[in-house]
Structure formats: C-alpha cells, structure tokens
Amino acid sequence: MTSRNNSRFATNWRFACDTRPSITAICREIGINRQQFNRYLAGQTWPSPYNTGKIARYFGLKPQDFLAPEKRFQEILDAPVETVGPDFLLREAFPGNLPELRQYAGYYELYHKSLSWPGKIVQSCARIEEKGGQITVKSIERIYDRNQEIRQFSKYAGLAAYWRNRLFIVERGMSEHSFLCQTTLMPFAEHQRTYLRGVTTGVSWRQENLPYSTRTIWRAVGPNPDKRRLLEGCGLITEKSPKLPLPVRRYLNSEGENHTLVAAR
Numbered sequence: 001m002t003s004r005n006n007s008r009f010a011t012n013w014r015f016a017c018d019t020r021p022s023i024t025a026i027c028r029e030i031g032i033n034r035q036q037f038n039r040y041l042a043g044q045t046w047p048s049p050y051n052t053g054k055i056a057r058y059f060g061l062k063p064q065d066f067l068a069p070e071k072r073f074q075e076i077l078d079a080p081v082e083t084v085g086p087d088f089l090l091r092e093a094f095p096g097n098l099p100e101l102r103q104y105a106g107y108y109e110l111y112h113k114s115l116s117w118p119g120k121i122v123q124s125c126a127r128i129e130e131k132g133g134q135i136t137v138k139s140i141e142r143i144y145d146r147n148q149e150i151r152q153f154s155k156y157a158g159l160a161a162y163w164r165n166r167l168f169i170v171e172r173g174m175s176e177h178s179f180l181c182q183t184t185l186m187p188f189a190e191h192q193r194t195y196l197r198g199v200t201t202g203v204s205w206r207q208e209n210l211p212y213s214t215r216t217i218w219r220a221v222g223p224n225p226d227k228r229r230l231l232e233g234c235g236l237i238t239e240k241s242p243k244l245p246l247p248v249r250r251y252l253n254s255e256g257e258n259h260t261l262v263a264a265r
Contacts, residue, residue: 009066010043012073016059016066017041019077030058050098050133057092093168094161095135101162104193105129106223107230110139111248112216113239115204117145120236121244121252126218128160135160137169142234156181167196179203183216188247194220195247217251 020026027034032051039045047055049063056063065076095101110124126139137160143152158171167185172178181202188195196218204210221230237243239253 006046007043008068008070009046010041011070012066012068013055014041015070015074016061016077026058030054048133050095053092053133093163094159095133096161096163096168098130098133098135098162101135101160101167102130104160104162104167104196104220105135107221107225107227108196109219109221109230109233110216111219111244111252112200112214113252114236115212115214117143117236119239121239121241121248122235123237124234125230135162137171139171140231140234142231143236145236167198179209185216185218196220197251215252217248219245219248 017023017026023037024034027037030037031054032047036045040047052063052066056065059077061076065073068076105128108126108128110126111121114120114122122141122143124139124141126137128135128137130136137156137158139156141152141154141156143150145151155174156171157174158169161168165186167183169183169185170180171183172180179202181200183198183200185196185198187193188197198216198218199213200216201211201213204212240249
C-alpha cells in the first residue's frame with residue numbers, strides 16, 4: 001500500500017473512531033490489541049486483510065471505504081453502504097475464529113470408509129495453512145486397485161472456518177467435472193488436537209454420483225513431515241488392518257450405520 005493510502009486510511013479511521021464513546025471500547029469489541037490499534041491510527045502500519053475486514057464490519061462499512069477521500073468518507077460513514085446479506089454472511093463465515101483455527105495448521109493423514117470399495121478404508125493426506133487471513137486446505141487422494149486396474153489421483157482445494165470448537169471445511173475437486181464436499185471436525189477432547197473426528201458429505205465417485213455421508217478422522221502429523229512418505233501412505237487399507245492407528249480403527253469401525261448413500265431424485 002502506498003504511503004498516501006496508508007495516511008488516508010489512518011485519517012478516515014480516526015474520524016470514524018471519534019464517533020464512538022472510547023478507543024478502549026472499540027478495541028474490546030473489535031478484538032484488536034490497543035497497542036496495535038494505536039499504530040494503525042498513527043499510520044505506522046497497515047492492518048492485515050483479516051483485521052481490515054473486522055474494522056470495516058464494526059463501522060458497517062466495506063474495507064475499501066477507508067481509502068475514499070476524507071469528505072467522501074464522511075458521507076459514506078453517515079449513510080453506510082449495506083453490506084449485510086446472505087452472500088456477505090457466507091463469505092464472512094471464513095475463517096471464523098482465526099486465532100483458534102491457526103492452532104490446527106499443518107499436515108494430516110485422513111481416513112474414511114470407502115463407498116466405492118466396500119470393506120476398505122481410504123487413507124489420504126491434507127495440509128491446512130494460512131494465506132492472507134484465510135485458512136486454506138489442500139488434500140490429495142491416491143488410490144490404486146490392482147484387481148480392477150483402476151488408478152485414481154484426485155486433488156482438492158478449499159477453505160476452513162472455526163466456530164464453537166468445530167472446524168468446517170469446504171473443498172472442491174481440482175478437475176473439470178468436480179463436486180463440492182463438506183467436512184465438519186472436532187477434537188476428541190478439549191485440549192487434544194492430534195485426532196479430529198467428524199463427518200464428510202459429498203458425491204460418490206463410482207456410485208453413479210450419488211450423494212453420501214461418511215465418518216472421517218484426521219490425524220495431525222506436524223508442520224513438516226516427510227512429504228514423500230505421507231503421499232506414499234495414501235491408498236486403500238482393509239478395515240481391520242494393524243497399519244491403522246487404534247483411534248482410527250475404533251472410530252471408523254464402531255457399531256452403527258457408518259454412512260448413508262442416497263439416490264438422486
């Protein structure tokens with residue numbers, strides 16, 4: 001950002017803050033450290049896209065409004081542009097509680113029961129990382145069925161959000177004919193983040209593109225694992241295989257219906 005824009009932002013923000021009872025109340029309601037807040041007001045530094053969005057929402061504005069000329073900004077502040085609506089609320093749902101979500105950044109082994117290969121569990125891998133105030137997810141699924149001579153290599157990209165001790169992940173396949181899938185995860189215990197259990201919903205690859213829901217469990221393997229080994233571990237594993245970590249076997253093989261396949265109407 002140019003020094004001119006930085007100065008304009010600081011000027012407009014100071015004007016906006018003067019319309020509120022106190023700086024302390026603003027910091028508390030926005031959730032920004034007072035010292036950092038003062039640097040923004042002084043024009044010494046520019047807030048991240050995430051913090052800019054929080055600031056704008058607090059005043060009922062759009063982030064770009066703070067870059068308007070001073071007189072125009074005062075007009076906008078008096079009659080702010082409507083930003084609240086279904087599409088806006090959905091976009092702003094990601095990343096949710098960013099400080100909490102950051103704790104889940106890193107690489108994971110993913111496990112779920114296969115609908116396309118009954119009696120098998122699919123092991124895949126994923127990475128959760130922060131980019132520009134958003135938390136992105138990239139996952140890879142690699143399957144080789146020697147008997148049926150099937151090779152499947154799929155990549156997915158998506159966004160993650162954190163709300164009330166739950167991770168919400170929405171992904172899209174990186175292929176011409178892709179679908180969306182959604183995963184909801186939670187830790188087994190409040191302070192345990194190695195294993196995340198939940199449910200994934202999507203569309204079956206080999207079952208005539210029917211929608212499905214299946215249990216899934218993610219195992220954290222750290223910020224810098226052996227990536228080649230992680231990828232080599234992807235594939236089909238029998239449900240009772242000793243290669244599966246015990247929490248994975250117990251969660252995916254527990255009694256009760258594990259997935260539902262619903263025919264399209």
